[in-house]
Amino acid sequence: MSTTPESTPPPARKGDESRQATNFIRQIIDRDLAERRYPGVATRFPPEPNGYLHIGHAKSICLNFGLARDYGGRCHLRFDDTNPTKEEQEYVDSIQADVRWLGFDWGEHLYFASDYFQKMYDLAEKLITDGKAYVDSLSKDELREHRGSLTEPGRESPYRSRSVEENLDLFRRMKAGEFDNGEHVLRAKIDMASANMLMRDPLLYRIVKAEHHRTGDAWSIYPMYDYAHCIEDAIEGISHSICTLEFENNRELYDWVLDNVGFTEPRPHQHEFARLSLDYTVMSKRKLLTLVKEGHVGGWDDPRMPTLAGLRRRGYTPEAIRAFADLIGVAKTNSTVDIGKLEYCVRDDLNHRAPRVMAVLDPLKVVVTNYPLDLEERLEASYWPHDVPKEGSRPVPFARELYIEREDFAEEPPQGWHRLSKGGEVRLRYGYVIRCYEVVKDAAGAVVELRCSYDPSTRGGANPDGRKIKGTIHWVSAKHAVAAEVRLYDRLFTVPAPDATDGDFKDHLNPDSLTVVRAMVEPSLAAAEAGAHYQFERQGYFVTDSVDHRPGELVFNRVVTLKDSWARKTAGPEDDAAPVERESKPKADKGGKGRPTKLTASQGRGKAREADPALAEAFARFQAEHGLSEEDADVLTGDLALATFFEAAATGHEPEPVAKWVTNVLLAELKDRPVAELPFDGAAFGRLIALADAKTISTSGAKAVLEVMLAEGGEPAAIVKARGLEAMTDDASLQALVDAALAAHPDNVARYREGKTTLLGSFVGAVIKASGGSADAKRVKELVKAALAG
RNA sequence: UGGGGCGUCGUCAAGUGGUAAGACACGGGAUUUUGGUUCCCGCAUUCGCAGGUUCGAAUCCUGCCGCCCCAACCA
Numbered sequence: 001m002s003t004t005p006e007s008t009p010p011p012a013r014k015g016d017e018s019r020q021a022t023n024f025i026r027q028i029i030d031r032d033l034a035e036r037r038y039p040g041v042a043t044r045f046p047p048e049p050n051g052y053l054h055i056g057h058a059k060s061i062c063l064n065f066g067l068a069r070d071y072g073g074r075c076h077l078r079f080d081d082t083n084p085t086k087e088e089q090e091y092v093d094s095i096q097a098d099v100r101w102l103g104f105d106w107g108e109h110l111y112f113a114s115d116y117f118q119k120m121y122d123l124a125e126k127l128i129t130d131g132k133a134y135v136d137s138l139s140k141d142e143l144r145e146h147r148g149s150l151t152e153p154g155r156e157s158p159y160r161s162r163s164v165e166e167n168l169d170l171f172r173r174m175k176a177g178e179f180d181n182g183e184h185v186l187r188a189k190i191d192m193a194s195a196n197m198l199m200r201d202p203l204l205y206r207i208v209k210a211e212h213h214r215t216g217d218a219w220s221i222y223p224m225y226d227y228a229h230c231i232e233d234a235i236e237g238i239s240h241s242i243c244t245l246e247f248e249n250n251r252e253l254y255d256w257v258l259d260n261v262g263f264t265e266p267r268p269h270q271h272e273f274a275r276l277s278l279d280y281t282v283m284s285k286r287k288l289l290t291l292v293k294e295g296h297v298g299g300w301d302d303p304r305m306p307t308l309a310g311l312r313r314r315g316y317t318p319e320a321i322r323a324f325a326d327l328i329g330v331a332k333t334n335s336t337v338d339i340g341k342l343e344y345c346v347r348d349d350l351n352h353r354a355p356r357v358m359a360v361l362d363p364l365k366v367v368v369t370n371y372p373l374d375l376e377e378r379l380e381a382s383y384w385p386h387d388v389p390k391e392g393s394r395p396v397p398f399a400r401e402l403y404i405e406r407e408d409f410a411e412e413p414p415q416g417w418h419r420l421s422k423g424g425e426v427r428l429r430y431g432y433v434i435r436c437y438e439v440v441k442d443a444a445g446a447v448v449e450l451r452c453s454y455d456p457s458t459r460g461g462a463n464p465d466g467r468k469i470k471g472t473i474h475w476v477s478a479k480h481a482v483a484a485e486v487r488l489y490d491r492l493f494t495v496p497a498p499d500a501t502d503g504d505f506k507d508h509l510n511p512d513s514l515t516v517v518r519a520m521v522e523p524s525l526a527a528a529e530a531g532a533h534y535q536f537e538r539q540g541y542f543v544t545d546s547v548d549h550r551p552g553e554l555v556f557n558r559v560v561t562l563k564d565s566w567a568r569k570t571a572g573p574e575d576d577a578a579p580v581e582r583e584s585k586p587k588a589d590k591g592g593k594g595r596p597t598k599l600t601a602s603q604g605r606g607k608a609r610e611a612d613p614a615l616a617e618a619f620a621r622f623q624a625e626h627g628l629s630e631e632d633a634d635v636l637t638g639d640l641a642l643a644t645f646f647e648a649a650a651t652g653h654e655p656e657p658v659a660k661w662v663t664n665v666l667l668a669e670l671k672d673r674p675v676a677e678l679p680f681d682g683a684a685f686g687r688l689i690a691l692a693d694a695k696t697i698s699t700s701g702a703k704a705v706l707e708v709m710l711a712e713g714g715e716p717a718a719i720v721k722a723r724g725l726e727a728m729t730d731d732a733s734l735q736a737l738v739d740a741a742l743a744a745h746p747d748n749v750a751r752y753r754e755g756k757t758t759l760l761g762s763f764v765g766a767v768i769k770a771s772g773g774s775a776d777a778k779r780v781k782e783l784v785k786a787a788l789a790g
Numbered sequence: 791u792g793g794g795g796c797g798u799c800g801u802c803a804a805g806u807g808g809u810a811a812g813a814c815a816c817g818g819g820a821u822u823u824u825g826g827u828u829c830c831c832g833c834a835u836u837c838g839c840a841g842g843u844u845c846g847a848a849u850c851c852u853g854c855c856g857c858c859c860c861a862a863c864c865a
Contacts, residue, residue, distance in 0.1 A: 023804090048865055140862090150860075152792085152861095154861085196793055197792090206863035224865090225864070225865045246859055248794055274796085331802085341802070344815090428823090537826085540826095562825095564825070600853080602853070631842080635851080665850075667850085751809080759808090761807095762809060765845095777846080781845045
């Protein structure tokens with residue numbers, strides 16, 4: 001992403017193959033495209049217009065629009081406006097502005113869920129007609145009570161059995177506005193006992209008598225998210241509907257609605273990724289709204305807010321945010337990203353686009369006493385450092401009285417101090433070397449002025465006598481400097497995870513998140529334009545404030561400081577290595593009920609055995625008669641089909657290896673498929689294992705045969721014969737393959753001999769592959785070892 | 791006493807039975823009138839833990855542990 005103009009391409013380094021950005025969603029898309037499940041890729045970004053977009057949304061926007069871009073598809077911007085009580089046109093506008101600002105274009109694909117209300121309604125009537133939805137007239141409380149709990153099934157509503165005619169009539173009257181809020185709802189008729197709470201007859205429609213920002217009072221019923229969202233996707237022909245992890249439970253309902261309302265494949269499918277969490281900030285709309293409402297910040301666009309509006313005003317660039325999205329990746333792990341990565345991205349972007357200027361944030365007066373009283377010089381100062389390939393400079397006035405940064409002077413300089421001290425020298429950037437010979441203090445003992453001398457021969461970086469000046473500091477001419485308001489922003493919270501701590505997240509608000517200073521800036525800045533970025537040398541990146549900055553009343557926001565390895569060195573461990581202690585969230589003790597533990601697989605099998613004496617009997621017999629371990633016997637007796645399969649396979653053979661093959665290999669191939677679907681029976685499987693056991697075929701050969709059997713069934717011995725998979729055990733053939741494998745990778749041979757012994761496996765693997773799986777692995781390993789040693 | 795997910799470096803994150811990518815952070819060095827930038831070099835014998843299968847396991851099997859989500863007429 002980051003482009004350094006004019007830079008030559010970096011030299012190829014080891015293993016450098018510029019890896020394609022990949023993530024599990026791209027893999028799913030690749031698979032779907034390879035299987036031709038969709039004609040192309042269509043994604044969508046579906047915000048509800050009930051608040052401002054934040055950096056977390058930016059991750060989603062970059063993902064969805066990025067996918068469409070990279071796969072030559074399209075990405076829709078769709079407002080999910082199904083709840084008129086919370087949504088406003090203001091948000092519709094701000095969201096569009098933010099997405100555009102971020103750099104994405106939805107072209108003609110701007111949609112509103114509300115445009116589909118009629119279609120959704122028609123489909124709901126169809127559901128009713130099909131007997132798959134009903135009007136319920138329970139109260140809110142009764143509804144909740146009937147829903148059951150996480151561990152107890154729900155109960156069916158007495159209204160569940162209403163006739164289609166009655167349901168249709170009621171639903172039409174709901175639509176016609178004959179009832180008040182809460183009197184009736186439309187529910188899907190699914191399963192009140194489902195382990196997935198969302199499938200317990202979910203609400204499809206509710207009565208809401210409110211003005212909708214787009215449809216006005218045309219509707220008095222509105223669809224619920226789970227009913228509406230999937231239909232919106234399907235209507236628009238979305239292929240991959242990407243949302244965040246907390247919707248994983250909703251996927252089953254997403255699929256149910258589409259399947260029952262009549263959308264057939266290819267239809268959209270939902271995939272979930274982890275939403276963004278960032279250190280030292282909060283991301284929920286509710287908390288952000290609280291900060292705004294209670295005045296902890298100046299508004300949605302306060303530069304400390306993680307909103308796009310806030311980041312924009314802070315001076316973050318769209319490029320930096322997009323680079324950040326690329327940097328953090330997309331996965332399913334709940335994770336919290338170090339906010340330092342975001343800061344890195346802006347610095348990296350602004351470094352080559354922000355001209356350098358000088359500004360003194362905390363001025364300390366310096367009088368250069370040997371500088372002529374009336375003399376004023378104009379020193380030419382480049383806007384760009386040597387390593388940024390851009391041109392341009394401005395004159396900077398120099399005179400007898402200057403300001404320097406107060407922290408660039410130390411009365412008692414610490415070890416390694418490069419800046420000014422009494423009796424010491426420092427270079428003024430683009431100017432002269434000065435030496436401080438006197439420190440003027442006020443009555444309270446505070447330093448108010450430095451009296452210095454300058455060396456005329458050192459102008460503009462000249463160094464005639466080769467003298468070593470370690471430090472260079474920034475400065476402004478007192479007479480020419482322009483006053484400016486500078487807003488120094490810092491993290492909004494003092495702890496890494498403000499919403500994971502005990503008590504109120506607002507307790508951790510950083511009181512120093514905003515410091516306003518009156519700075520003295522170089523005169524060229526008087527002409528600073530709106531939205532202009534600068535680097536104040538040695539300080540950080542700054543931007544003119546988009547609201548308050550104007551000519552004659554300069555206001556700068558600090559985007560981010562420069563990296564400061566000196567401060568890190570001095571500050572010591574407490575400040576810098578601040579251990580990211582994430583206080584773990586206290587268990588929300590919901591309803592006093594302990595958190596139920598999940599039923600494990602073995603517990604499930606135990607239950608199955610309790611319920612089925614045949615299984616219990618097999619469990620005992622497998623141990624007693626076949627000599628299996630309790631563990632193997634357990635795994636094999638979870639369901640009768642598997643137990644029977646095993647017994648058939650074991651008959652006439654050593655039971656132990658058969659058990660190992662069933663549990664370790666077959667189970668993995670099977671995944672969740674029932675054994676009954678296998679195109680071969682237990683006896684055939686047993687014959688395969690016997691072949692391996694007798695060393696007629698090698699282990700990898702047996703796996704190869706199994707692959708074939710899994711795909712098309714067949715008799716193991718015949719497959720072995722047809723594919724020439726008999727174990728290759730004669731040393732002559734094996735040795736030839738080994739020699740070839742070593743010869744193919746002389747570099748790895750050398751590295752192995754230097755001690756990188758983990759390379760052994762790759763040689764063995766190569767030989768086995770070359771043999772088509774028939775080579776005897778143990779022997780190969782011996783031969784490879786010998787060859788490598790020789 | 792339910793169901794759905796997730797555990798790979800301080801932080802993100804590749805990896806899909808055959809040499810543990812990369813980035814940020816961190817440490818060291820070089821260049822530098824920004825203690826900035828840039829450039830080098832270093833930074834996981836090990837993938838939540840324990841068993842097992844295999845010539846070979848982060849990847850397969852089993853058990854255990856930890857974390858997140860679900861009981862709005864929100865999305």
